[in-house]
Amino acid sequence: MRESQLLLIPGPTPVPPSVLRAHSRPMINHRGPEFASLQQELVDGLKGVFCTSGDVLILTCSGTGAMETAVVNVLSPGDLVLGMVIGAFGDRFAKIAEVYGARVERMEVEWGKAADPSRVAERLRRDKNKEIKAVVCTHNESSTGVTNPLKEIAQAVREHGALLLVDAVSSLGAIELRTDDWGVDIVASASQKALMNPPGLGLVSVSQRAWEASKKAKMPRFYFDIQQAKSFQEKGQTPWTPALPQMYGLQEALSQFKEVGLEAMWKRHARVAEAARKGVAAMGLKLFADPAYASNTVTAIHNPDGKDSAPLRKLLREKYGLVLAGGQAKLSDKIFRIGHMGFVGETEVLSALACLGMGLKELGFEADTQAALAAAHETLR
C-alpha cells in the first residue's frame, strides 16, 4: 500500500493531521470530570452543526447504528412508515424499520433522481386517519450522488404531523440542513464524513416530538436506547464506554469547523462539488445524477464503457494512489463515485481530475483532461 493515498470515496474521508494526532491522546476515565467537560464541549459544538437547540447524542457505532437508533426509539411494531427510497441508503433505512416490525410503504423513485415533495405531500394528505407514524428519508443519497429536497419534504411532513427521521450521514456539515427550522425529528449522522473524523461515532439529534414518541415506542432497544443516553449525558457520561479517540478527534475537528463557519462550509462543498461535476463532464464522462439534485458531497459517474469500473479504479489506486468508489447494489457495474467532503478541497479535486484523465487514457478511453481542468479552474476562480 502507498504511504499516502488520495482517498476520495464517500467516507471514510481524509482526516486532517491535527485530528489524526488527537486520536493518539492517552485514555481518560469516561466516568470522570475530564470526560464530562469533553462531552459537553462536543455536544455544544454539534448543536451548531445540526442547527438545533434540542438534544444531540453521541453514540459509539457507525452511521447505520445511528439510523437504527432513530427507528427503534420512536416506533412500535406494526406502525406504518413511509420510506423514501431513492438509492441503497434509503433502502437500508426502510429495511431497518421492517426488521423491527414496522409496516413500511416504500415510495421509490428511479435511482439517480430525487424524491418528489409534492408526491410526499399528496400521499400524506390522503392519510386522513394519521396512520403514518413516521417518514424515513435519506438527505444525501451517496449511492447515487443525489440530494433530496429535504426542506420541502419536511414541510409536507410537518403539515401531516408524522415524525420525520432523516439519514444525514453523508450530508451533515456539508449540505444545508436546518434541523429545528425545518422540523426534523431525528437526524442520524456519523463522524467519518464531512466532520473530518475517522469512523466510530454515530450522532443523533432528538426533537421534543421524538422524545414524546420515545415514551410510547415499543420496539426493543438497549444499546441504542436514547433515554439511557440522555440520562447519562446529563451526568456527564455515556451509558456504555465510548470511543474516546474519535471524541478527541471531534473536539479538534469541531474547532476547525467553528473557525470556518457552518454556512461557509456548505458553500465550500458546493463550490468543490461543482468543480468536480464540471470537470468530469468536460472530460467527456457522463454524470449519473439528475443535475437539479446533484449531491455536493458525492459525484456519481457512468462507467466509461458501460461495464465494471474495477480495472480503472485499480489502476488509479495502484499507480496514482487515487482511491475512488465503485457503485453499490444495483449500480455496482454501472457507476463509479468521487467523494468530496470534509477535508477534501480544491487541490484534491484538481488532482483527482488530472489522475482520472491519465488513467482513462492508459486504458484506451477518450478523456479530455485539459478541458476537465480548465472547467474546474473556471468554477473555482
Place this chain on the structure above:
Amino acid sequence: MRESQLLLIPGPTPVPPSVLRAHSRPMINHRGPEFASLQQELVDGLKGVFCTSGDVLILTCSGTGAMETAVVNVLSPGDLVLGMVIGAFGDRFAKIAEVYGARVERMEVEWGKAADPSRVAERLRRDKNKEIKAVVCTHNESSTGVTNPLKEIAQAVREHGALLLVDAVSSLGAIELRTDDWGVDIVASASQKALMNPPGLGLVSVSQRAWEASKKAKMPRFYFDIQQAKSFQEKGQTPWTPALPQMYGLQEALSQFKEVGLEAMWKRHARVAEAARKGVAAMGLKLFADPAYASNTVTAIHNPDGKDSAPLRKLLREKYGLVLAGGQAKLSDKIFRIGHMGFVGETEVLSALACLGMGLKELGFEADTQAALAAAHETLR
C-alpha cells in the same frame, strides 16, 4: 487535567504508546484490498486470544454492544434464559435478554461471591424438557472484582445442551478462557481492556451451535446481525463502516500479544493482581471479593470509612494523577476499585499502592504503605 495520568480503572485501560501512534494512521477504503488484509490479520490474531478455531467478528461498538449481539442473534422472544447474576454486568446481560423478550430466570448470588457451578448443574438437570435455551454468564465481574468458575459452569451447560453466552469484556486476554475446549458458544468482549486498545470495538466469537441457532432466532437485529457481519467478512469487508483507528491499534496490540504469548499474559495478570491484593491487604484495607474467586483484572476494596470513596479518589486524581474507580450500582458507596489489566504491570501497581497509602494518610486514615509495598515486592519477586 494532568498531562499524564496513571489510569487504573477497569477500562478504558492505559494504551501502549505504539498502539496510540497506530491510531493516527490515515484512513483507508474500508471496501478495498488494504482493509481486507488488515481485517484478516486481526481475525487470525483474535482467534488465538479467544482460543477458538471458529469465527471471530469485529464490530464497531462497546462491550455492551457485543453482549447485545450475543443475545439477539441466537434467541427468540419467549425463550427461557438462565442468567447468572453476580454483579452489575451479569444484571446487564440479563436485562438485555429481557428487553428483547426473553423470559429470564436469574440465579443471583451475594455480590462479592462467584456463581456456584453445582447449583447451575442442578438447575439444568431439573430442566428435563430442555426449556432453557441459553445460559448468560459474566466471566469476570468487574463491578465486584470476582471471576466466575467458567470452566465448571460451561461443563454443566454442555451436559444440558443449552447455549452458553459469556461476557468476557474484562477477562479476554487476561484470564484463562478456552472458548472451544470449554464449549462456549458466544464470547463477547471489547477492545479497551486487556487488549490494550482504546474503546470502540466489540468482539464476538461464534460457535457452530450458535450459527445454527442464529438461523432460527427471531429477536430483531440489524446493526448487530452476525450473519451480515460474517458474509461481509468473507469478502474482506464489514457491513457498516468500521472504527478504523481501533483496528490499526489492535493490529499493533495483537503483535505485542503474540510476542509475549497468551499463557504468559494470563500469568502476568495473575502475578500483578496478587501483588495488588496482598499490598492492599497489608496496607490495612479490606478486600471485597471472595478470595477464592478474586479477579486478576480488578481488585475491589471496601471503602476505608464505610462511606463514599469520592474524596479519596479526587485527592488521588488531583494530587498524584492516580485514577481509581468507585463502586457501581448498589456498591457505589461501599467499595472502590483498582483495575490492572492489559498494559498495567508491576510498576503501575507499586506506584498505585504508594500513592494510595499517601492519600489515605492525608485524609486521616491508617495506612501502612511500607507493609503494602513490602508485600507486593514479595509477590513480584
